[in-house]
Amino acid sequence: MTWKKLLIPLASVPVILLLAYGFWTDPKAIPSPLVQKAAPDFRLAGFDGKELSLAGLKGMPVVLNFWASWCYPACHDEAPLLESTWRKYKDQGLMVVGVDIQDKEPNAREFIKRFNFTFPNGPDPGSKVSIDYGVYGVPETFFIDRQGRIAYKHVGALSPVLMEEQVQALLKGR
Amino acid sequence: MMISTLGHFVLFLGLGVSLYATAAAVYGARAGREDWLASSRNAVLALFCLITAALFLLEYALITSDFSLRYVANNSTRGSLTRYKIAGLWGSLEGSLLLWAWLQALFSALVVAHHGARHRSVLPYAQAVLLGITAFFLLVMTFAVNPFATVVPAPPDGRGLNPLLEVTDMLVHPLLLYLGYVGFSVPFAFAMAALITGRLSEEWLKITRRWTVAAWLFLTGGIFYGGWWSYRTLGWGGYWAWDPVENASFMPWLIATAFIHSVMIQERKRMLKVWNLLLITLTFALVIFGTFLTRSGILASVHAFSDGPVGALFLGFLALVLLFSLGLIAYRADRLKGHGEMDSIVSRESTFLLNNVLLVGICFTVFLGTVFPLLTEAIRGAKISVGTPYFNRVSAPLGLALLLLMGIGPLIAWGRASLNNLRRNFLAPAIVAAAGAALLFALGVRQAEALLAFLCGFFVIGTIAFEFIMATRTRVRTTGESLLAAFAVLLLKSRRRYGGLIVHLGVVIAIIGIAVSSAYKVEREATLKPNERMEIGPYAIELKDLKAGEQPTHVLVWATLTVFKDGKPLTELRPGQRFYPNQQTPFASVDARYRWDEDLYTILSTFERDGSSATIKAMINPMIAWIWIGGCVILLGVIVAVLPERRLALLALRAKAQVA
Numbered sequence: 001m002t003w004k005k006l007l008i009p010l011a012s013v014p015v016i017l018l019l020a021y022g023f024w025t026d027p028k029a030i031p032s033p034l035v036q037k038a039a040p041d042f043r044l045a046g047f048d049g050k051e052l053s054l055a056g057l058k059g060m061p062v063v064l065n066f067w068a069s070w071c072y073p074a075c076h077d078e079a080p081l082l083e084s085t086w087r088k089y090k091d092q093g094l095m096v097v098g099v100d101i102q103d104k105e106p107n108a109r110e111f112i113k114r115f116n117f118t119f120p121n122g123p124d125p126g127s128k129v130s131i132d133y134g135v136y137g138v139p140e141t142f143f144i145d146r147q148g149r150i151a152y153k154h155v156g157a158l159s160p161v162l163m164e165e166q167v168q169a170l171l172k173g174r
Numbered sequence: 175m176m177i178s179t180l181g182h183f184v185l186f187l188g189l190g191v192s193l194y195a196t197a198a199a200v201y202g203a204r205a206g207r208e209d210w211l212a213s214s215r216n217a218v219l220a221l222f223c224l225i226t227a228a229l230f231l232l233e234y235a236l237i238t239s240d241f242s243l244r245y246v247a248n249n250s251t252r253g254s255l256t257r258y259k260i261a262g263l264w265g266s267l268e269g270s271l272l273l274w275a276w277l278q279a280l281f282s283a284l285v286v287a288h289h290g291a292r293h294r295s296v297l298p299y300a301q302a303v304l305l306g307i308t309a310f311f312l313l314v315m316t317f318a319v320n321p322f323a324t325v326v327p328a329p330p331d332g333r334g335l336n337p338l339l340e341v342t343d344m345l346v347h348p349l350l351l352y353l354g355y356v357g358f359s360v361p362f363a364f365a366m367a368a369l370i371t372g373r374l375s376e377e378w379l380k381i382t383r384r385w386t387v388a389a390w391l392f393l394t395g396g397i398f399y400g401g402w403w404s405y406r407t408l409g410w411g412g413y414w415a416w417d418p419v420e421n422a423s424f425m426p427w428l429i430a431t432a433f434i435h436s437v438m439i440q441e442r443k444r445m446l447k448v449w450n451l452l453l454i455t456l457t458f459a460l461v462i463f464g465t466f467l468t469r470s471g472i473l474a475s476v477h478a479f480s481d482g483p484v485g486a487l488f489l490g491f492l493a494l495v496l497l498f499s500l501g502l503i504a505y506r507a508d509r510l511k512g513h514g515e516m517d518s519i520v521s522r523e524s525t526f527l528l529n530n531v532l533l534v535g536i537c538f539t540v541f542l543g544t545v546f547p548l549l550t551e552a553i554r555g556a557k558i559s560v561g562t563p564y565f566n567r568v569s570a571p572l573g574l575a576l577l578l579l580m581g582i583g584p585l586i587a588w589g590r591a592s593l594n595n596l597r598r599n600f601l602a603p604a605i606v607a608a609a610g611a612a613l614l615f616a617l618g619v620r621q622a623e624a625l626l627a628f629l630c631g632f633f634v635i636g637t638i639a640f641e642f643i644m645a646t647r648t649r650v651r652t653t654g655e656s657l658l659a660a661f662a663v664l665l666l667k668s669r670r671r672y673g674g675l676i677v678h679l680g681v682v683i684a685i686i687g688i689a690v691s692s693a694y695k696v697e698r699e700a701t702l703k704p705n706e707r708m709e710i711g712p713y714a715i716e717l718k719d720l721k722a723g724e725q726p727t728h729v730l731v732w733a734t735l736t737v738f739k740d741g742k743p744l745t746e747l748r749p750g751q752r753f754y755p756n757q758q759t760p761f762a763s764v765d766a767r768y769r770w771d772e773d774l775y776t777i778l779s780t781f782e783r784d785g786s787s788a789t790i791k792a793m794i795n796p797m798i799a800w801i802w803i804g805g806c807v808i809l810l811g812v813i814v815a816v817l818p819e820r821r822l823a824l825l826a827l828r829a830k831a832q833v834a
Binding site: 005008009011013015018021070102126 | 472489493498504545551
C-alpha cells in the first residue's frame with residue numbers, strides 16, 4: 001500500500017485524538033461570566049425575620065453562599081467552615097450571607113439549627129437571586145469585594161485553604 | 175444471588191462462544207473447510223440462545239423486583255407498572271448494552287439462518303464481523319460494567335426509572351432506535367466481507383438491501399417518535415434541540431440516507447463504489463460514535479449516562495472500526511474504480527452524486543457543531559457551547575437544496591439529460607410550484623424560509639404527481655383498466671420506485687411542517703389571576719382555577735384554562751406540574767389542543783401556592799402536526815417499497831381480476 005493510500009485510515013486519527021481529549025475535560029464546569037463584574041443586588045427576607053440586601057452591605061466584603069438542606073454531602077461538609085469563618089472574621093468587617101434555594105422552610109431551619117448558623121440566611125422564592133447569579137447547582141459561593149465586584153466564584157464545597165485564601169484577599173482589598 | 179452469578183456466567187460464556195465463532199468462521203473460510211463453517215454457524219445460534227437467556231434473567235429480576243441486583247435497584251421500583259419494569263432493561267447503561275448485544279446476536283442469527291450455506295465466500299467474513307461487534311459488547315459487560323452486579327445489602331425498594339421515562343413512549347423510542355442502529359451493522363459487515371474477499375461487485379449490496387432499508391426505517395421512526403415524545407411531554411414546545419445525543423442519531427441517518435440512494439447508482443451503472451463503501455462505513459462508525467457520546471460523559475447532554483472506563487472502551491472500538499474499515503478500503507482502492515464516468519453534470523448520476531455530497535455536508539456541519547466545544551477547549555482553552563442558531567442556519571439552506579434534488583432525481587434522465595427531457599419532466603411541476611408559491615405570497619406568507627420550503631415542496635409534489643398521473647394514464651390507455659386498478663397495479667409492480675416517491679412525499683410534508691411551525695410560531699407568557707384572560711392569536715385563555723391533588727406516585731398541581739376562539743368557548747386545557755418525592759424539580763405536564771392546522775400548546779410555569787395566581791405560557795405552532803403526518807407517510811412509502819414479491823403478484827392478479 002502506498003503512502004497516499006495509508007492516509008485514508010490515518011485521517012481518522014485526529015478525530016479519535018480529539019474525542020480522547022474529551023476525557024480530560026469536564027463539560028459541566030462552566031465558567032461564570034460574572035467574575036470581575038458588579039455583583040447583582042439581592043433582597044432577602046431572612047429566616048430571622050430581618051431583611052437583607054447587598055446594597056445595604058456596601059463597602060463590606062461579602063461571602064455569598066448558595067446552599068440547600070437536601071444538598072448532601074457537599075453543603076453539609078462546608079457548613080461548619082462557613083460558620084467558623086463568619087465567627088473568625090466578622091469583627092474585621094467580613095459579611096457572610098447564605099441563600100437557601102429550592103428548599104422547604106422547615107428543612108432549611110433545621111439545617112440552620114443543626115450547623116448553628118449565626119450569619120444571616122434567607123430563602124430565594126422564585127429563584128430570582130439564583131438566576132441573577134447564574135447558579136447552576138449547590139453549593140456555589142461568590143466572593144464579593146468591597147467595591148461590590150465578584151472577585152471569585154467557587155462551585156462545590158469549599159475547603160479551609162481556599163476559604164482562607166479568598167477571605168484574606170477580600171479583606172486586604174481597598 | 176443465583177441470578178447474578180448465572181447471568182454473569184452466561185455473558186462470559188457468550189463472549190467465549192462469540193470469539194470461537196469468529197475464529198471458526200475465518201478459519202473455515204480461509205481453509206475452505208465447510209465443517210468449520212457449519213460449526214461457526216451453529217455457534218451463532220448458540221450465542222443467540224445464551225444472550226437471550228441473559229436477557230430473560232435480567233428481565234426476570236426486574237419484573238420480580240429483585241433489588242439484590244444493583245441494576246434493578248437503580249432502574250425500577252416495587253410500585254412501577256410491569257411494563258416499566260420491563261422497560262427498565264434499557265433504562266440505563268448496563269441494561270442497554272445487554273439489549274444491544276441481544277439485538278446484535280439476533281440479527282447475526284437471522285443472517286445465518288436466512289443465508290445458510292449460500293454466499294459461501296462472503297458470508298463467513300460477514301459473520302465474523304457481526305460476531306466481533308457482539309463480542310465487543312459482551313466484553314464491555316463482562317469486564318467493565320456488569321448488568322448482573324449485586325448490591326449488598328439489597329435495598330428494600332429501588333430508585334426507579336426517572337419519572338419522565340415512565341411513559342408508553344419509553345417502550346417505543348429506544349427500541350426503534352436500537353433496531354436501526356444494530357440493523358446497520360449487517361450491511362457494514364457484508365461490506366467488510368466484500369472488501370476482505372475482494373468480491374467487490376454489487377453482490378453485497380443485493381444481499382443487504384432489505385436490511386439497510388429496514389434499519390433506515392427504524393432509525394427514521396425512532397427519530398420522529400423521539401421528537402413527537404419530546405413535543406408532547408417535555409413542556410418546552412419543541413421537538414428537536416440539537417442536543418449532542420440527538421445529533422448522534424441524526425448523523426448516521428443522514429449518511430444512511432445517502433447510502434440508500436447511492437447504491438442505486440452502483441446497481442444500475444456500477445459507479446460510486448468507493449462512495450458506497452465509505453458511506454456504509456461512516457454510517458456504522460457514526461452509530462458507534464453515538465453510543466460513545468451517550469456513554470462517555472465527554473459532552474453534556476440530557477440523554478447521557480456514563481460510567482468509568484466504558485467511554486474509553488467505546489472510543490477504542492470506534493478507532494478499531496475506522497482504522498480497520500478505512501484500511502481495507504485503501505487496500506482495495508485500485509479495484510474499486512467505477513465502470514465508466516459521469517457523462518454530464520445534468521444527469522441522474524450526478525444528481526445522486528450531488529445528493530451524496532449534500533448529505534455528507536450536512537452531516538459534517540452537524541458533527542463539527544457537536545464536537546466544536548471540545549475543539550475550542552483543546553485549542554483555546556475557552557468553553558463555548560454551540561446551539562440551535564448555528565445548526566439551523568447551516569442545515570436550512572442545505573436541506574432546501576436537498577428538497578429540490580428530491581424532485582429532480584427520480585425523473586431526470588440517466589447519462590445525459592437533453593433539454594427536451596428536462597422540459598418534459600420539469601416544466602409543468604416548476605410552473606405549478608411557482609404558481610403555488612406566488613399564491614401563498616399573495617395570501618400573506620412572507621417569511622422566506624416558509625416560502626422557499628413551499629416552493630421546493632410544491633415542485634417535488636408536482637414531480638411526484640406528474641409521474642403518477644402520466645404512468646397511470648399510459649397504463650389505462652394500454653390495458654383498459656380502471657384508474658384505481660391501474661394505479662394500484664403500478665404501485666405494486668414498481669413498488670421500489672413508487673414506494674420511494676411516497677417516502678419523498680412524506681419528507682416534503684414533514685419539511686413543510688418544520689418550516690411553517692418554526693417561521694410562524696407564536697409564544698406568549700402571562701401571569702393570570704383566576705378569571706383573568708390572556709390573548710394569543712385568535713385565542714383568549716382564561717384561568718379558571720388552580721388545584722392540587724395526590725396521585726399514586728406524585729402530587730399534581732394543575733391550572734384549568736378555558737380557551738375561547740373568536741369570543742366563543744372552545745375547549746378546556748389543564749397544564750400542570752408533577753412533583754415527585756425524590757426529584758428536586760417538578761416535571762411539566764403539558765396540555766394542548768392538537769389539530770392538523772395548528773396546535774395550541776399550554777404550560778404551567780409558576781404559581782402561587784395559595785392559588786392566587788398562575789403564570790401560563792401559551793404557544794401556537796402552525797402546521798406542526800404535518801411533521802408527524804409526514805413521518806407516517808414515510809413509513810407507508812417504505813412498506814410499499816419493501817413488500818415481498820410473491821404477495822405482490824397475488825395482489826396484482828386480484829386487482830386485475832376485479833377489473834375484468
